[in-house]
Structures are given as structure tokens and as C-alpha cells.
Amino acid sequence: MTFDGREIARKLTLWYLVASTAILAASGLLGWVIRMSQADVARLGDNTWYALMTAHGLGAFVGWAAFAVMGFSWWVLASLGFELRPFGAAMARLTFWLMVTGVAGVVVTTVFLGFAGSWVFLYPLPFYSAGQWGDVTTALFSFSVLLAGLAIVTWCVGILHTVVGPALHAVSRNPVNRFFTSIGFGYLWPKRFATNPTPVPYPLIPLGVIGIDMIIATLPLAGLLVFMIVQSFVDVSVDPLLAKNILWWFGHPVVYLLLFPAVAIYYLLIPQYAKRPLVAGNVIALAWVIAVIANVLVWAHHVYLDFPEGSVQSAVNVAMQPMTFALTIPSALSLYSLGFTIYRSEFHWNAASTALFLGLVSWLLAGLSGVVNATIAFDAVVHNSLWIVGHFHHMALLNIGLVIFGATYHFLPELTGRPLWSEAAARWHVWLTFFGATFMSALWIWQGLEGAPRRFSRLPDAYDDLAVAAVPVVIVLALGQLLYFANVFMTLRGPRPEARTTAEATA
Amino acid sequence: VNEPEQQLEGGGSEKGLPSLWLVLAMPVSLAVTALALMLGLLVAIGLDEGS
Numbered sequence: 001m002t003f004d005g006r007e008i009a010r011k012l013t014l015w016y017l018v019a020s021t022a023i024l025a026a027s028g029l030l031g032w033v034i035r036m037s038q039a040d041v042a043r044l045g046d047n048t049w050y051a052l053m054t055a056h057g058l059g060a061f062v063g064w065a066a067f068a069v070m071g072f073s074w075w076v077l078a079s080l081g082f083e084l085r086p087f088g089a090a091m092a093r094l095t096f097w098l099m100v101t102g103v104a105g106v107v108v109t110t111v112f113l114g115f116a117g118s119w120v121f122l123y124p125l126p127f128y129s130a131g132q133w134g135d136v137t138t139a140l141f142s143f144s145v146l147l148a149g150l151a152i153v154t155w156c157v158g159i160l161h162t163v164v165g166p167a168l169h170a171v172s173r174n175p176v177n178r179f180f181t182s183i184g185f186g187y188l189w190p191k192r193f194a195t196n197p198t199p200v201p202y203p204l205i206p207l208g209v210i211g212i213d214m215i216i217a218t219l220p221l222a223g224l225l226v227f228m229i230v231q232s233f234v235d236v237s238v239d240p241l242l243a244k245n246i247l248w249w250f251g252h253p254v255v256y257l258l259l260f261p262a263v264a265i266y267y268l269l270i271p272q273y274a275k276r277p278l279v280a281g282n283v284i285a286l287a288w289v290i291a292v293i294a295n296v297l298v299w300a301h302h303v304y305l306d307f308p309e310g311s312v313q314s315a316v317n318v319a320m321q322p323m324t325f326a327l328t329i330p331s332a333l334s335l336y337s338l339g340f341t342i343y344r345s346e347f348h349w350n351a352a353s354t355a356l357f358l359g360l361v362s363w364l365l366a367g368l369s370g371v372v373n374a375t376i377a378f379d380a381v382v383h384n385s386l387w388i389v390g391h392f393h394h395m396a397l398l399n400i401g402l403v404i405f406g407a408t409y410h411f412l413p414e415l416t417g418r419p420l421w422s423e424a425a426a427r428w429h430v431w432l433t434f435f436g437a438t439f440m441s442a443l444w445i446w447q448g449l450e451g452a453p454r455r456f457s458r459l460p461d462a463y464d465d466l467a468v469a470a471v472p473v474v475i476v477l478a479l480g481q482l483l484y485f486a487n488v489f490m491t492l493r494g495p496r497p498e499a500r501t502t503a504e505a506t507a
Numbered sequence: 508v509n510e511p512e513q514q515l516e517g518g519g520s521e522k523g524l525p526s527l528w529l530v531l532a533m534p535v536s537l538a539v540t541a542l543a544l545m546l547g548l549l550v551a552i553g554l555d556e557g558s
Contacts, residue, residue: 424528431536439544465555469547476543480536 005083009074012084012092014415016071017408019100020064021488026107027059028481035474038459039467047132049457050116055107057119062148063103065396066254068404069261070095070155073207075411076264077159080201081167084158088165091158098151105144113137118455120251121145123243126228139232146225149250152218152257159211163204169195183208183292184285202281203267206260209292213253216296221250241307248302253295258396260291262403263334266356269410270338273353274345280337287330298324304379317376324374328367335364351426355406358434362398365438366391369445384455386463387448394441398434405430405484412491421490425483432480436473443470 030052037044044052074084074092084092109115114133117126126138163182164170170181171194184205186193224246227238271278278284300313301320307313338360347353369391373379382388409426413419420426443466448454452463459467 424526424532427529427532428536431533432540435537435540436543439540465551468554469544469551471550472543472547473540476540 003086003089005085005089006078008089009078009084009092010415012089012096013071013075013411015096016067016074017412017415017488018492019096020068020071020404021408021485023059023063023067023103024481025485027056027064028478030056030111031060032474032478034457035467035470037457039471040464041471044457046457047114047116050118050455051110051114053455053457054116054119054121055110058106058145058148059103061119061258061396062254063099063106065258065400065404066152067099067103069258069265069400069407070099070152072265072404072407072411073155073159073261074162075415076203076261076268077162077207079268080203082162082165082204083167084162085165088158088161091154091161095151095155095158098147098154102144102147102149102151105140105147109137109141109144113140115141117141120247122247123224123228123238124240127231135232139229142225142228142232146222146229149218149222149225152214152254153222156211156215156218159207163208163211168200168204169198171196179208179212183212184288187282187285188289202278202284203264205285205288206263206267206291209288209295210256210260213292213295214257217250217253220246241311241313244303244307245300245313248299249296250299251302252299255395256291256295258400262359262400265403265407266334266338266360269352269356269406270341273348273356274341275348276341276345278337279340280333284330284333284337287333290326291330294323294326294330298327301374301379304376305383321374321376325371328371331363331367335360350409351420351423351430352406352410354427355402355409355430358430359399359402359406362394362402362434362438366394366399366441370395382448384453385448386444386452386454389454390441390444390446390448393437393444397437398441401437402430402433405433408484408488412488416491418491418494421487421494425487429480429483429487432476432483436477436480439473440470440477443473 033042034044034049034052034056036042037049078084115126115129115137116132117129117138121141126141127135129138160179164175164178168178168182170178170186172178172181177193181193181195182200182204184200184202186195186200224238224243227236230236231238267278267281298320300316301324303313304317304320307317342357369387373382373388373391405426409420447463447466450463450466452459452466
């Protein structure tokens with residue numbers, strides 16, 4: 001029996017898509033519930049609210065968004081001719097089961113066992129539960145997150161194994177040289193990282209970059225999680241400031257675990273819809289050289305506040321400002337390149353390409369409310385406010401989310417061999433999501449500017465009005481998602497084209 | 508390798524004039540969401556004045 005890497009990639013991408021879509025439904029429902037509680041529509045107990053927020057955050061960010069783009073990456077690579085080989089396929093399967101088990105563990109420990117230490121579980125909070133959950137629950141939660149973290153590592157190993165595979169036309173056989181070739185160094189140093197006969201396809205570059213960066217980012221967090229499991233049973237502790245830095249050493253790059261595979265999807269699909277090559281594609285190679293280094297050196301902009309006076313943290317934080325500003329260069333160059341690939345092209349508009357285009361628009365808009373936070377003086381004002389919640393929902397739901405929706409509408413027919421159930425439903429879903437989530441995020445940003453605190457199950461009375469105002473918008477947004485679930489479900493269970501043809505012929 | 512492939516049938520490729528459902532998706536979605544926002548703001552203002 002021969003090994004068919006493309007067929008395995010197709011099946012695995014479908015697995016990831018189905019599982020992540022189910023997680024979106026569950027975590028989206030939790031988000032709806034805690035939002036309704038905050039608006040006093042159906043008030044939850046405080047610990048229940050924080051437990052659901054923990055599950056919602058990890059479920060939506062890692063279990064849906066990251067998991068979905070991780071799955072699409074296998075198909076993007078297969079579409080470029082970089083098919084899975086046996087080791088990569090084993091890593092892809094292992095990733096799937098580790099992630100599913102990890103997310104299930106997070107759901108059990110939060111929803112059923114009451115762990116409510118927030119989705120960033122800032123150490124040592126998980127060990128100060130005020131009697132709401134026990135240390136064994138903390139150990140189980142930490143173990144579940146560890147499984148999801150290991151899923152990220154195995155995914156990275158599988159991606160790196162695939163991007164340096166035989167489809168990479170690197171002249172060198174040295175694996176290190178081949179890796180740097182895969183992340184676009186050949187565009188900058190064509191002699192040292194030579195390719196023959198074809199250059200590196202652009203969608204490969206962000207996948208190689210995130211493949212190496214997430215290993216660097218995740219391993220220290222895995223160590224911290226192992227330590228937390230040990231601390232659940234033994235009287236030991238770790239310096240909280242060190243733990244906080246380790247968390248954000250992972251916590252910032254994990255945003256790119258969502259963004260970079262999404263960018264790979266952009267690089268693959270936007271030129272197809274525009275019917276021309278990526279404009280200035282070779283220039284973006286420069287951006288990715290910056291990205292591969294800067295990604296893992298900006299973590300401390302999440303630690304601008306709340307650190308001991310006189311510690312080295314303040315100096316580290318100051319250094320993070322220019323590094324964070326530098327990260328706008330890869331984003332700006334990618335946006336420029338993708339924007340001008342669309343501009344004055346014969347762009348083919350459908351639900352998938354509309355979602356991708358609106359994802360680009362949202363990338364720009366959400367980037368603006370993000371980059372200002374890099375300035376310490378500004379962050380000091382908005383950091384613990386709903387501004388941040390508005391910013392990251394705008395980025396995750398509209399930049400990343402719309403890429404996932406667009407990729408689903410584009411790839412699902414390829415993956416299933418069946419036509420999309422309804423192009424019209426897909427378009428309604430895309431537009432309702434874009435407007436609904438934009439307004440919803442804008443309300444949070446507005447509340448944040450007024451000083452509304454984040455991570456509060458009950459907002460102070462002064463901020464209640466905009467929480468209530470958001471309710472109808474959230475309902476519209478949620479109803480829009482039902483169109484997506486229906487479309488995915490009906491496409492998956494729909495008749496195969498040949499069956500449909502037979503049925504029509506006999507009718 | 509970096510040339511665009513012409514494989515767009517996967518994402519839907521309606522020919523001729525798009526149906527009314529397709530045309531209405533954007534403006535009606537905007538209208539519905541804007542109305543929802545206005546309704547929410549009105550309720551919030553009402554609650555504010557009532558308290």
C-alpha cells in the first residue's frame with residue numbers, strides 16, 4: 001500500500017476543521033453566556049463567570065482559532081506540493097489528539113470542577129482559589145494546558161519536517177540551510193540559499209517562521225506547567241515575576257500561531273482570486289527575517305504594569321517598545337503586498353474572497369488599536385480596561401476568524417468533493433460577522449476608554465449602559481454564526497456530486 | 508511556483524447576474540446590525556434614565 005501524503009493531509013485537515021468548528025460552537029456559547037451575565041440579562045455566580053471566561057478564552061483562542069489554522073496549514077502545504085511524509089503525518093495525528101484531549105481537559109476542569117484562574121492563569125493565582133477549587137484541579141488544568149502546548153510543539157515539528165521536504169527546491173542538502181531557505185532567505189541571499197529550478201513559494205515562509213518560533217516560545221511554558229503540577233502536590237514555588245515572563249514569552253508569540261498560518265492562507269488564495277502573482281512578493285521576505293527574530297523578543301509588552309519597583313523588568317519593558325514597533329513592518333509589508341495584489345485586479349468576489357478581504361481590512365483596523373498599546377504611557381491607561389478586550393476580539397474574531405471562515409468556504413469543497421451547501425448563506429454569515437463583531441469590539445473599546453475594567457464578572461454600575469447596549473449586537477453576531485455551522489454541517493453531509501447527478505437523472 | 512493557480516470553483520462561482528440574496532447580504536447585514544446597535548443604545552439610555 002503506497003503512502004499518499006496529499007490524501008492524508010486532506011483527511012487530517014477535515015478532522016481539524018470539524019473539531020475546531022465544534023469547539024467554536026461551544027466556546028462561542030460560553031462567550032455569549034458571560035456577556036449576557038455582564039449585561040445582567042441572566043446573572044451568573046462570580047466563580048462560575050470566571051470559570052466560563054477561562055474556558056471561553058482558551059477554547060476560542062487555542063481550541064478554535066489556532067487549531068483551525070493549524071489544520072489548514074497541512075492543506076496549504078499540500079496545495080503547494082509539500083505533501084506530508086510518514087513522520088510529518090504522525091506528528092499531525094499526534095497534534096490532533098493532544099489538542100482535542102487538552103481542550104477537553106480545560107472544559108472539564110473549568111466548567112465542571114470550577115477552575116477559574118483566567119485563561120492566562122497568571123501564576124500564582126491558580127493556587128489562591130479562595131476555596132473555589134482545589135490544588136488537584138489546578139494540577140489537572142495545568143496538565144490539560146500542557147497537552148495543548150505539546151500539540152503546538154508536535155505541530156511545529158511536523159511543519160518543519162514538511163517545509164524542508166523534497167518539494168523545497170533548495171540546492172543545499174544541509175538541513176539548517178534548507179530551513180533558512182524555506183523561510184525566504186534565498187530572496188535576500190540567492191547564492192547562499194540557492195533554489196533550483198523554482199524559488200520558495202511565499203505561503204511557505206510564514207509557516208516555517210512560526211514552526212521554529214513556537215518551539216522556542218512553548219518549551220519554557222511547558223516547564224512552568226510541569227512545575228505547577230508538581231506544586232499542586234509538593235510545597236515548592238517559583239518567582240511570580242519569572243513565571244509571568246515565561247507565560248508571556250509564550251503568550252505573545254501564540255498570537256502569531258494564529259496570524260502566520262492565516263497569512264500563509266492569504267498568500268495562497270489572494271493571488272488566485274486576483275489572478276496575478278503577489279505584488280512585491282520578494283520584498284516580504286525581508287519582513288519575515290525581521291519577524292522570525294522580533295516575534296520572540298516582544299513578550300514583555302504584556303508586563304508593562306504590575307512588577308516590583310526597582311526590578312530589571314522596567315528596563316526590559318523599555319526595550320520592548322521599539323521591538324514591538326518593529327513588528328509593524330512585517331504586517332505593513334504584508335498588508336501592502338496583499339492590498340496591491342487586489343487593487344485594480346480582476347478580483348473574483350465570492351463569500352470566501354470577501355471574507356479574506358474583510359479579514360485584511362480588520363487586520364489593519366485592529367492593528368491600530370493594538371500598536372498604540374506598545375507605548376508604555378498609553379498602555380498604563382488602557383491595560384486593565386475593556387479596550388484590550390475590544391482589541392483582541394477585533395483581531396482574533398475578525399482578522400483571524402474571517403480568514404478561517406474564508407478558508408473554510410474555499411477549501412471545504414476541495415476537501416469533501418462536494419459543493420458548498422449555500423453561497424448565499426456564506427455571504428450573509430461573512431457580512432453579519434464583519435459588522436456584528438466590529439460593532440461589538442467598538443463598544444468594548446469605547447467602554448475601555450471610559451475606564452471600564454476588564455476581567456470583572458460584575459462591572460461597576462457606571463459602565464453598565466454600554467454592556468446592555470451590546471446585547472442586541474451580540475445576538476445578531478451569534479445568529480450569523482448559525483449560518484456558518486449550518487453551511488459546514490450541510491456541506492459535510494450533502495450528497496457527493498456523482499450521487500447528486502444520479503439522483504437528478506433518475507428524478 | 509508563485510504564479511496564481513486558476514482554481515476558484517471551490518469557493519462558489521455563480522455565473523451571470525447574482526441572485527437577490529447575494530446582492531442583499533451586505534446592505535441588509537449592515538442595516539440589521541446598525542439597528543441592533545441603536546436598539547441597544549436606546550435601551551441603555553432608557554435604563555440609565557429610569558435608575
